[in-house]
Amino acid sequence: MSSQFGNCGSLEQHGFARNKMWSIDYDPPPLKNDDDKEKVSVDLLLKPSEDDLKCWPHCYEFRLRVSLAMNGVLTMISRVRNINGKPFSFSFAYHTYLSVSDISEVRIEGLETLDYLDNLCQRKRFTEQGDAVTFESEVDRIYLGSPNVIAVLDHEKKRTFLIKKKGLPDVVVWNPWEKKSKSITDLGDEEYKQMLCVDGAVVERPITLKPGEEWTGRLDISSIPSTHFI
Numbered sequence: 132m133s134s135q136f137g138n139c140g141s142l143e144q145h146g147f148a149r150n151k152m153w154s155i156d157y158d159p160p161p162l163k164n165d166d167d168k169e170k171v172s173v174d175l176l177l178k179p180s181e182d183d184l185k186c187w188p189h190c191y192e193f194r195l196r197v198s199l200a201m202n203g204v205l206t207m208i209s210r211v212r213n214i215n216g217k218p219f220s221f222s223f224a225y226h227t228y229l230s231v232s233d234i235s236e237v238r239i240e241g242l243e244t245l246d247y248l249d250n251l252c253q254r255k256r257f258t259e260q261g262d263a264v265t266f267e268s269e270v271d272r273i274y275l276g277s278p279n280v281i282a283v284l285d286h287e288k289k290r291t292f293l294i295k296k297k298g299l300p301d302v303v304v305w306n307p308w309e310k311k312s313k314s315i316t317d318l319g320d321e322e323y324k325q326m327l328c329v330d331g332a333v334v335e336r337p338i339t340l341k342p343g344e345e346w347t348g349r350l351d352i353s354s355i356p357s358t359h360f361i
């Protein structure tokens with residue numbers, strides 16, 4: 132999870148939220164439309180410390196509910212509230228790494244015909260031409276204004292990840308491929324073949340919250356046998 136996507140801001144790579152110690156919120160404010168039946172959940176809370184305010188001088192409450200349902204759906208709901216006297220803006224991404232059988236056999240459906248910013252070409256804007264996104268070299272793109280359901284089809288495992296999102300218009304797609312993975316210390320040289328990041332995000336148009344306003348972003352990930360996917 133990040134509070135600034137990548138390096139598009141003055142903060143560290145992907146912002147600070149993912150590197151902070153969060154506390155458990157035992158008494159979270161109620162969440163509309165999140166039915167609590169047959170789920171286990173944890174509510175996490177991040178608030179800025181005095182030191183944090185020196186790097187980013189805005190008072191916020193960032194609540195994250197992570198739930199796992201009996202049917203295997205993983206849900207992450209983020210709520211960011213401005214408890215400051217002034218508006219502030221931020222970008223956001225759920226940095227979700229999916230486990231795949233072989234990256235060369237994977238296709239993403241739902242991003243075709245969209246415009247994307249290519250992080251490998253100084254964020255130049257292109258339009259997706261393929262009828263699905265497939266992988267044969269490094270990919271690092273921000274797809275803009277995407278539909279709220281994206282499918283990641285894993286042919287070999289006969290498994291499809293369904294990614295449903297709300298409040299997250301953009302989708303970051305990343306695989307470092309062979310050369311870059313050698314420079315990533317916590318990724319084995321060959322491990323890029325078994326991973327793919329498809330991140331629900333808000334990058335192109337950051338969220339601005341006025342004092343007292345709250346933003347909600349939700350992601351549901353489920354895995355279903357490919358034969359069931361139409």
Ligand SMILES: O=P(O)(O)OC[C@H]1O[C@H](O)[C@H](O)[C@@H](O)[C@@H]1O
Pocket residue numbers: 137144145226250271272303304305328
């Ligand atoms: O290694 P991290 O800091 O988690 O970032 C890993 C990757 O995240 C995103 O997908 C970005 O688009 C990439 O440019 C970045 O390399």
